[in-house]
Amino acid sequence: MPLFNYDDRVRVIHGAGSHLRPGGDAWVVGIFEERPVGSYFADFPDGVIYTIEYDDGQAADVHEGQLEARP
Numbered sequence: 104m105p106l107f108n109y110d111d112r113v114r115v116i117h118g119a120g121s122h123l124r125p126g127g128d129a130w131v132v133g134i135f136e137e138r139p140v141g142s143y144f145a146d147f148p149d150g151v152i153y154t155i156e157y158d159d160g161q162a163a164d165v166h167e168g169q170l171e172a173r174p
Contacts, residue, residue: 105151105167107131112173113155119169128173129155132162 107113111131119125133154138144144152144164151167 105134105136105153107134107153107167107170107172109134113153113170114173115155115165116169116171119165123163123165123169124157127157129157129163132156133164135164 109131113129113131115123115125115127115129117125131153135144135152135154138147138152147164147166148168153165153167153170154162155165155170156162
């Protein structure tokens with residue numbers, strides 16, 4: 104079960120890869136609980152993957168463990 108829902112405001116944790124903008128705020132715009140076999144999602148650790156969108160419109164796919172609820 105995902106920790107976050109569509110339209111939740113989240114923050115990328117410090118220590119995440121620089122391409123994910125650690126400390127950056129974003130919106131959840133996609134949730135992947137199941138992954139297609141042989142897809143690019145195989146490069147992520149087990150668990151839920153989220154597509155997040157930053158305020159400037161850029162987006163990224165992020166593992167649940169790299170996100171926190173925005174205070």
